[in-house]
Amino acid sequence: MNILILGPQGSGKGTQGKLIAQKFGFTYLSSGDMIRAMAKTHHNIEEMMDKGQLIPDEVSLELTTDYLETNKHFDNIVLDGTPRTTAQYHKMKEWFHTKGTSIDLGLVLTISREESIKRLSGRRMDPTTGAIYNLVTSPKPPAGVDVLHLLHRDDDKPEAINRRLDIYESSTLPLIEEMRKDGILVEVNGERTIEEIQTELVEIVKERQLNPKSQ
Protein backbone atom coordinates (compact mmCIF):
# COMPACT_ATOMS: atom_id res chain seq x y z
CA MET A 1 0.00 0.00 0.00
CA ASN A 2 1.29 3.48 -0.89
CA ILE A 3 0.23 6.53 1.11
CA LEU A 4 0.37 10.17 0.03
CA ILE A 5 0.38 12.66 2.89
CA LEU A 6 -0.78 16.18 2.11
CA GLY A 7 -1.76 19.34 3.91
CA PRO A 8 -0.87 23.01 4.14
CA GLN A 9 2.65 24.05 5.02
CA GLY A 10 3.41 23.19 8.65
CA SER A 11 0.41 20.85 8.97
CA GLY A 12 2.70 18.03 10.14
CA LYS A 13 3.30 16.01 6.95
CA GLY A 14 6.93 15.34 7.89
CA THR A 15 6.19 14.79 11.58
CA GLN A 16 3.31 12.35 10.97
CA GLY A 17 4.71 10.78 7.78
CA LYS A 18 7.88 9.63 9.54
CA LEU A 19 5.89 8.18 12.48
CA ILE A 20 3.55 6.28 10.13
CA ALA A 21 6.51 4.90 8.17
CA GLN A 22 8.19 3.75 11.41
CA LYS A 23 5.01 2.19 12.74
CA PHE A 24 4.25 0.16 9.59
CA GLY A 25 7.83 -0.43 8.39
CA PHE A 26 7.24 1.68 5.26
CA THR A 27 9.74 3.82 3.34
CA TYR A 28 9.34 7.55 4.05
CA LEU A 29 10.15 9.86 1.15
CA SER A 30 10.11 13.66 1.37
CA SER A 31 10.40 15.57 -1.90
CA GLY A 32 11.19 18.74 0.09
CA ASP A 33 14.22 17.04 1.67
CA MET A 34 15.41 15.74 -1.71
CA ILE A 35 14.95 19.13 -3.36
CA ARG A 36 16.75 20.90 -0.49
CA ALA A 37 19.71 18.53 -1.03
CA MET A 38 19.64 19.27 -4.78
CA ALA A 39 19.46 23.03 -4.12
CA LYS A 40 22.91 22.93 -2.53
CA THR A 41 24.41 22.51 -5.99
CA HIS A 42 21.67 24.10 -8.16
CA HIS A 43 21.36 27.81 -7.52
CA ASN A 44 18.19 28.23 -9.63
CA ILE A 45 16.41 25.57 -7.55
CA GLU A 46 17.62 27.17 -4.31
CA GLU A 47 16.23 30.53 -5.45
CA MET A 48 12.80 29.07 -6.28
CA MET A 49 12.60 27.26 -2.93
CA ASP A 50 13.69 30.23 -0.86
CA LYS A 51 10.99 32.34 -2.50
CA GLY A 52 8.42 29.66 -1.65
CA GLN A 53 7.73 28.69 -5.28
CA LEU A 54 7.22 25.16 -6.58
CA ILE A 55 10.04 23.78 -8.68
CA PRO A 56 9.08 22.46 -12.17
CA ASP A 57 6.86 19.35 -12.19
CA GLU A 58 9.32 17.35 -14.32
CA VAL A 59 12.20 17.97 -11.90
CA SER A 60 10.33 16.91 -8.75
CA LEU A 61 8.81 13.89 -10.50
CA GLU A 62 12.15 12.74 -11.85
CA LEU A 63 13.81 13.08 -8.43
CA THR A 64 11.11 10.96 -6.82
CA THR A 65 10.79 8.26 -9.48
CA ASP A 66 14.59 7.99 -9.97
CA TYR A 67 15.04 7.46 -6.24
CA LEU A 68 12.28 4.82 -6.08
CA GLU A 69 13.53 3.09 -9.23
CA THR A 70 17.14 2.99 -7.98
CA ASN A 71 16.06 1.55 -4.64
CA LYS A 72 13.41 -0.73 -6.18
CA HIS A 73 10.76 0.70 -3.86
CA PHE A 74 7.38 0.42 -5.53
CA ASP A 75 5.16 -0.44 -2.58
CA ASN A 76 4.78 0.41 1.12
CA ILE A 77 5.89 4.01 0.69
CA VAL A 78 4.80 7.15 2.54
CA LEU A 79 5.09 9.98 0.02
CA ASP A 80 5.44 13.44 1.61
CA GLY A 81 5.35 16.25 -0.91
CA THR A 82 5.07 14.60 -4.34
CA PRO A 83 2.66 14.64 -6.07
CA ARG A 84 1.40 18.09 -5.08
CA THR A 85 -0.17 19.27 -8.36
CA THR A 86 -2.78 17.53 -10.53
CA ALA A 87 -0.21 17.13 -13.34
CA GLN A 88 2.19 15.39 -10.91
CA TYR A 89 -0.66 13.22 -9.60
CA HIS A 90 -1.57 11.95 -13.07
CA LYS A 91 2.07 11.18 -13.89
CA MET A 92 2.71 9.42 -10.55
CA LYS A 93 -0.47 7.35 -10.92
CA GLU A 94 0.72 6.21 -14.37
CA TRP A 95 4.22 5.50 -13.04
CA PHE A 96 2.95 3.36 -10.14
CA HIS A 97 0.63 1.58 -12.56
CA THR A 98 3.63 0.50 -14.66
CA LYS A 99 5.11 -0.99 -11.46
CA GLY A 100 1.94 -2.92 -10.64
CA THR A 101 1.16 -0.71 -7.62
CA SER A 102 -0.84 2.47 -6.95
CA ILE A 103 -1.40 5.41 -4.63
CA ASP A 104 -3.94 3.80 -2.32
CA LEU A 105 -4.57 6.37 0.38
CA GLY A 106 -4.41 10.16 0.48
CA LEU A 107 -4.20 11.57 4.01
CA VAL A 108 -4.85 15.30 4.29
CA LEU A 109 -3.96 17.14 7.50
CA THR A 110 -6.13 20.25 7.74
CA ILE A 111 -5.00 23.34 9.67
CA SER A 112 -5.78 27.07 9.43
CA ARG A 113 -3.49 29.62 7.81
CA GLU A 114 -2.87 31.19 11.23
CA GLU A 115 -1.70 27.84 12.64
CA SER A 116 0.60 27.28 9.60
CA ILE A 117 2.26 30.63 10.10
CA LYS A 118 2.65 30.07 13.85
CA ARG A 119 4.22 26.62 13.43
CA LEU A 120 6.58 27.57 10.59
CA SER A 121 7.77 30.70 12.34
CA GLY A 122 8.80 28.51 15.29
CA ARG A 123 10.17 25.51 13.37
CA ARG A 124 13.89 24.79 13.80
CA MET A 125 16.07 21.89 12.60
CA ASP A 126 19.06 20.37 14.36
CA PRO A 127 21.81 20.52 11.67
CA THR A 128 23.55 17.42 13.07
CA THR A 129 20.68 15.01 13.69
CA GLY A 130 18.04 16.45 11.34
CA ALA A 131 15.54 16.46 14.24
CA ILE A 132 12.70 18.98 13.88
CA TYR A 133 11.68 21.10 16.89
CA ASN A 134 9.39 24.01 17.48
CA LEU A 135 10.10 27.05 19.64
CA VAL A 136 6.38 27.93 19.82
CA THR A 137 4.42 24.66 19.58
CA SER A 138 5.90 21.16 19.92
CA PRO A 139 8.16 19.31 20.27
CA LYS A 140 10.29 21.86 22.11
CA PRO A 141 14.09 21.45 21.78
CA PRO A 142 15.25 19.22 24.66
CA ALA A 143 17.41 20.57 27.47
CA GLY A 144 21.04 20.72 26.40
CA VAL A 145 20.29 21.63 22.76
CA ASP A 146 21.68 25.07 21.90
CA VAL A 147 18.74 26.87 20.28
CA LEU A 148 21.04 29.40 18.57
CA HIS A 149 22.63 26.58 16.55
CA LEU A 150 19.32 25.29 15.21
CA LEU A 151 18.47 26.14 11.58
CA HIS A 152 15.48 28.22 10.45
CA ARG A 153 14.51 27.38 6.83
CA ASP A 154 14.75 30.35 4.44
CA ASP A 155 11.27 29.55 3.16
CA ASP A 156 9.93 29.67 6.74
CA LYS A 157 10.10 33.48 6.76
CA PRO A 158 6.69 35.29 6.63
CA GLU A 159 6.69 36.40 2.96
CA ALA A 160 7.63 32.95 1.64
CA ILE A 161 5.16 31.22 4.00
CA ASN A 162 2.28 33.26 2.60
CA ARG A 163 3.34 32.54 -0.98
CA ARG A 164 3.59 28.82 -0.24
CA LEU A 165 0.11 28.83 1.30
CA ASP A 166 -1.32 30.64 -1.75
CA ILE A 167 0.30 28.05 -4.04
CA TYR A 168 -1.11 25.25 -1.86
CA GLU A 169 -4.60 26.64 -2.40
CA SER A 170 -4.22 27.14 -6.15
CA SER A 171 -2.19 24.03 -7.05
CA THR A 172 -2.70 21.37 -4.36
CA LEU A 173 -6.38 21.77 -3.43
CA PRO A 174 -7.43 20.70 -7.00
CA LEU A 175 -5.34 17.53 -6.59
CA ILE A 176 -7.09 16.85 -3.26
CA GLU A 177 -10.43 17.07 -5.09
CA GLU A 178 -9.18 14.53 -7.66
CA MET A 179 -8.18 12.14 -4.90
CA ARG A 180 -11.62 12.59 -3.36
CA LYS A 181 -13.17 11.57 -6.72
CA ASP A 182 -10.80 8.59 -6.83
CA GLY A 183 -12.21 7.54 -3.45
CA ILE A 184 -8.82 7.45 -1.71
CA LEU A 185 -9.02 10.63 0.37
CA VAL A 186 -9.31 10.88 4.15
CA GLU A 187 -9.16 14.31 5.84
CA VAL A 188 -7.94 14.59 9.40
CA ASN A 189 -8.01 17.53 11.80
CA GLY A 190 -4.34 18.56 12.10
CA GLU A 191 -4.92 21.01 14.95
CA ARG A 192 -4.54 18.55 17.78
CA THR A 193 -1.55 17.08 19.59
CA ILE A 194 0.96 15.09 17.53
CA GLU A 195 -0.03 11.95 19.48
CA GLU A 196 -3.80 12.38 18.93
CA ILE A 197 -3.32 12.86 15.19
CA GLN A 198 -0.97 9.88 14.96
CA THR A 199 -3.47 7.62 16.76
CA GLU A 200 -6.17 8.51 14.24
CA LEU A 201 -3.82 8.08 11.25
CA VAL A 202 -2.72 4.64 12.44
CA GLU A 203 -6.37 3.54 12.66
CA ILE A 204 -7.07 4.85 9.14
CA VAL A 205 -4.06 3.02 7.68
CA LYS A 206 -4.98 -0.24 9.45
CA GLU A 207 -8.55 0.04 8.17
CA ARG A 208 -7.31 0.61 4.59
CA GLN A 209 -4.95 -2.38 4.87
CA LEU A 210 -7.93 -4.53 5.84
CA ASN A 211 -10.20 -3.04 3.16
CA PRO A 212 -8.09 -2.06 0.16
CA LYS A 213 -9.78 0.27 -2.31
CA SER A 214 -9.92 -1.28 -5.78
CA GLN A 215 -9.09 1.28 -8.48
Ligand code: AP5
Ligand atom coordinates in the same frame (compact mmCIF):
# COMPACT_ATOMS: atom_id res chain seq x y z
P1 AP5 B 1 8.40 20.79 1.79
O1 AP5 B 1 9.67 20.61 2.53
O2 AP5 B 1 7.57 19.63 1.49
O3 AP5 B 1 7.58 21.89 2.58
P2 AP5 B 1 6.02 22.12 2.76
O4 AP5 B 1 5.12 21.40 1.88
O5 AP5 B 1 5.92 23.58 2.74
O6 AP5 B 1 5.72 21.51 4.16
P3 AP5 B 1 6.53 21.73 5.45
O7 AP5 B 1 7.74 20.84 5.45
O8 AP5 B 1 6.78 23.21 5.66
O9 AP5 B 1 5.50 21.31 6.59
P4 AP5 B 1 5.11 19.89 7.16
O10 AP5 B 1 3.68 19.68 6.85
O11 AP5 B 1 6.08 18.83 6.77
O12 AP5 B 1 5.24 20.20 8.72
P5 AP5 B 1 6.24 19.62 9.85
O13 AP5 B 1 5.92 18.21 10.14
O14 AP5 B 1 7.66 19.98 9.57
O15 AP5 B 1 8.68 21.54 0.42
C1 AP5 B 1 9.54 22.65 0.42
C2 AP5 B 1 9.67 23.22 -0.99
O16 AP5 B 1 10.22 22.22 -1.87
C3 AP5 B 1 8.38 23.67 -1.68
O17 AP5 B 1 7.99 24.96 -1.27
C4 AP5 B 1 8.84 23.63 -3.14
O18 AP5 B 1 9.69 24.71 -3.45
C5 AP5 B 1 9.68 22.37 -3.17
N1 AP5 B 1 8.87 21.15 -3.49
C6 AP5 B 1 8.66 20.08 -2.68
N2 AP5 B 1 7.92 19.15 -3.30
C7 AP5 B 1 7.62 19.65 -4.52
C8 AP5 B 1 6.89 19.16 -5.62
N3 AP5 B 1 6.27 17.96 -5.58
N4 AP5 B 1 6.79 19.92 -6.74
C9 AP5 B 1 7.41 21.12 -6.80
N5 AP5 B 1 8.12 21.66 -5.79
C10 AP5 B 1 8.24 20.92 -4.66
O19 AP5 B 1 5.72 20.50 11.11
C11 AP5 B 1 5.90 21.90 11.10
C12 AP5 B 1 6.30 22.38 12.50
O20 AP5 B 1 5.19 22.22 13.38
C13 AP5 B 1 7.45 21.59 13.13
O21 AP5 B 1 8.25 22.47 13.89
C14 AP5 B 1 6.76 20.57 14.04
O22 AP5 B 1 7.56 20.26 15.15
C15 AP5 B 1 5.48 21.31 14.44
N6 AP5 B 1 4.33 20.43 14.57
C16 AP5 B 1 4.03 19.33 13.84
N7 AP5 B 1 2.85 18.79 14.23
C17 AP5 B 1 2.38 19.61 15.21
C18 AP5 B 1 1.18 19.60 16.02
N8 AP5 B 1 0.25 18.65 15.89
N9 AP5 B 1 1.01 20.59 16.91
C19 AP5 B 1 1.96 21.57 17.07
N10 AP5 B 1 3.11 21.63 16.36
C20 AP5 B 1 3.32 20.66 15.43
Ligand code: MG
Ligand atom coordinates in the same frame (compact mmCIF):
# COMPACT_ATOMS: atom_id res chain seq x y z
MG1 MG C 1 7.89 18.82 5.66
